[in-house]
Amino acid sequence: MSLFPTPELKDQPPRERILLTAHRLFYSDGIRATGIDRVIAVSGVAKATFYRCFPSKNELIQAFLAYRHEKWMDWFTDALRRHGTKFAGTDALVPVLREWFEDDGFRGCAFINSVVELGGTQPEVIDIARTHKESMAAAVATLLPPSRHRQKDAQAIALAIDGAIVLAQGAQRPEGALSSLAHILRALRAA
Template sequence: MNESASTNTRDIILDVTEKLIYKSGIAATSMDLLVKTAGVSRKSIYRYFADKDALTVAALQRRDQRWMHWYRSAVDQAETPADRLLNLFAVLKGWFASEGFRGCAFINTSGETGDARDPVRLVAKEHKQKLLDYVCELCTEHGAEHPQQLARQLLILIDGAITVALVMGDHSAADNAQCMARKLLDL
């Protein structure tokens, strides 16, 4: 198999895995469903991934890279540091209203694991750390007196808004979180 076809097959497997896990969860995404939906053999999946856990981790790592790139790019379109901090929530609101919104893939999949050392939980933790680091970067640019503390508070608002939007079907959760962020930022 040539390298291009190999990369394409691997990408197809990862795309399908990510979509199925995001839609229905890890437990509901069987290897049989992956084979059927991706249109590849089980042998092809195991050529690239040792087991379902390794495949799940790879799909989540890929989602992390893509989601963080999308989120940063959208948030960074605002002009001033204060506007970028508020844009954290405006961007979320647009995501909440998008077709197929199912909340945070990392919160969702963490809920399926019981062990804090589970590789899926570790990927989720890495994702949240990257998000926290980005928010801290924005807080520092804004000139916050305690950027780490403010970033942790804003992360709670971000994750809270995502959870409320999913569970309650309330897209205005982003507006409510932004209102609370304004108070934290004295804006």
């Protein structure tokens, strides 16, 4: 099961078929490893249709990241709400991330992966990733009690989340990443 399932492609208009295909392939296989010809073949559109919808791969990459941001943030805020009924404040973060890390389709953070792959050649990818990470930190801030350090604490927690994502991506099981994140969260609460 995947937290971010791809809707049935045949029911979608060409632009959506291309975007949904790119989302699946870019996230699972990598952006550089996925050529335009493969996106065209899997989405089932003609080459001319592809270029009418996305004049360049860079535009498709930006659309992919915008789509991923929307889907991931929707899932993240919903998961925080769902797990927040059982766990108070930042305690909800570990079960939320466990849900994602244990997902069959988990391949790390699409934004971290994209910056690693393309950040040196496509600065707009860095800007998009920065915006995504700011949104994630803003969602984390809603879990914290009001204080003058709330934003800084949320940024620190977001950084710890990113570290847990990278650790979980390279691990066979996410337990080490989750227990380290839980330790950091306890230490921040105690400080």
